[in-house]
Amino acid sequence: MFEELQETYENIMHAVCAEEVFGPIKSRNAEKRLAVLEEVFLAIAKTVNPGDYLGDLDAKEMAQEALKQLKKFRDRAREKIGAGIYGQKIRENKGLFIIRTDKRGYYVNTAEPWSEGDKCAVYRGRCVGGEEDAGDVAVKIADDPADNDFLRNEARILEILKKNPSPQSVHFPLILDHFETEDGRLGIITRLVRNSYNVYEIREYGDYQEGVPEKHAVWMMSRMLGAIGRAHHCGITHNNIEPQHEQVRHRAHNVILLDWAYASYKPRDTGEGFRAVNEIYSAPEVALKGSPTFATDLYSIGKSMIYILGGDPETNLVPDTVDECLRNFILSFVVESQLGRQQDAWRAHFELISLIESLWGPRKFMEFYMPDREEDFLAFKPKEKD
Template sequence: MRLDELRRLNKLLTEASDPSDVFMALRDRSLQGDAQRLALAGEHRRLESLANPERFMGNPPAQDLAREIVARLGELYRTAIAALDAGTAEGVVPAEVVLPAEVTPPEDPPPQWRASEPVRVGEPAGFESAGFELVAGANRYRLEAQVGIGDLATIFRGRCTAGARVGAEVAAKLAIDRADNSFILAEIQALRLLQQGDGRQRGQLPELLDLFHGGEGQAGVVLGWIDGFDGEALRGRFPEGVPPEHVIWIGRRLLSVVGHAHKLGVLHANIEPAHIIVRPRDHHVSLIDWCYCVIEPARTHQGFRVYNPDFSAPEVAEKKAPLPAADLYSVGRCMLYLCGGDMASGAMPGAVDDRLQRFIRYLTRQSPLQRAQDAWEMFSELERVRAAVYGAHRFIELVVP
């Protein structure tokens, strides 16, 4: 944070007459209960981090101002929590959210929620009909099809039929059991944090539209639908591996959204091909499913919550403290997978240039201390590799068989 930004934050706090003047979570009509508390805690942590006095070492006046801001933020946060406990928080208007009790996941659902190719309106692709409506405040959604079920949630596809986004395609994600609510709420918190700042990488993230609860109290979230192939489906179309030149731009875009998240203190902690959505026509890449994220581990002492033998870093299995290097390992393993590499030995096809192979091996070193640490540095390094191997930048269409 620059000094002028610190002063603007101080002005906001000085002029605030109520916590809702500072914390947007208290004014968000779509938030209620635990989701509102999580969003409020996330806002507080973010602002407190921005005003950390250690950011202004060597400038005693700025450090003093930062300490005053952190203290004032703490007071407002405690006041907000007390008001929520008492049900008197100013500006808090819970959304009216209704989900029919009869909406339950059908038996024997597909093993994953992404089709082998993009699902579009009018192309149900054999999925079971959902056929129910979801009301969230002024917004209404028609969920037309169940598109799969994962470890934690059932996913439905539909569209907005009333409200600000009429006609837009959406995905509704509903926890299978109330015991899994914390994972849905963690994703909500992460997505709210990741929409902060001015990075264009926000467009590479699921768009959070509304929150809701199921008939048995399960947490649910409505997200904008993301068109494209997931990494598993894309790799399946190329028996010998995705052409390396295309793996490079997929890797760079993935590193950019990971770098954006790390800058805001969020580790995805479960990057795998199924969570990467690639849109070939314009080389757009999205990173989805933030349910297992880790937020500011040094502060929150959160640990890893899931281990994937093919894509998780060794330190995840060893239950070590989360570091950004773990996400970079997973990015490297995804690139190895897309290239058609051997997931056991790490060997890659001869079509993969040695320089790209060395880059992937650097991301996937076993020791986190010897591995790449900074996603943005690797983003720039991968561009240098691309230029060295393929020359001047040019757009080459990815033709999917």
């Protein structure tokens, strides 16, 4: 059953317009077209029914996300049928810069980067013919051809994760395409993570400047452990987890781990090592140019949790307001010795779930408030960490 869910999820999440989900509807009669649309919608919806996955929280979340997007496509298809434009080619906006690949074209807002890193810049864009959030993309371009290897590595890692689907796929960027600019710089295109904030931005918000309440912090940690646990199962270490790369979708209670440019694949076999050091969030073995292990990523997650809770990740000081059992659990991630800290993300994940239930009883959904963000891809510019 999960294989069918995964296939349907990918089909829906890769689509950029209603026609790519429901296919051609040839009747000229609007009522008949609506009836055909509803039949196709119901057939697809059966495969992404969250009620079929009550025993698997990650699969349930995957189904919920797919069904939500499917309903948006259905609503848009109804509008198009009513307007008599379903299946018609959308005229291109000539006023925007367009990147073309073998797959499709993309409008890109190049007025200013959406965000900038050490090796690349990220711009917001939209697929030509794409609609609403389905067509919104993040376009990441290397600053210099000398930095292409980082983008090439990120594309490789995201493709490995994509080819090894699981319920945790919702925690990874969805790669859609790649390209090369005229001056030889590589670029990758991923689905934009809309209406979301990185952890730095959350901590800067008024309600959370002293720290995120522990009942919310633990679900963020749970999502991060699930994501990195899946990556480790695929032989991948992230090697650069820090708050800027932890993107939180507050309404969905989801966390997406970003920026896999520094990741390693099966480092024991390939010899791939560390390529970046974060003074606060990197484990000691990174600066010492040791070998990446799963414990390296878990150290960074522990440091991130200290920051999320309002503590000091430099000194490992966790606020006294945090429950002692939870505080000790988090500190087990940031032991200096590579072999002395937490080693297994999935084991830690289940330990965390057990701890949560022992402290507060069965898990319940609690709304995590952050203001919704402006969704106009031409106007939106998030606040960046200084």
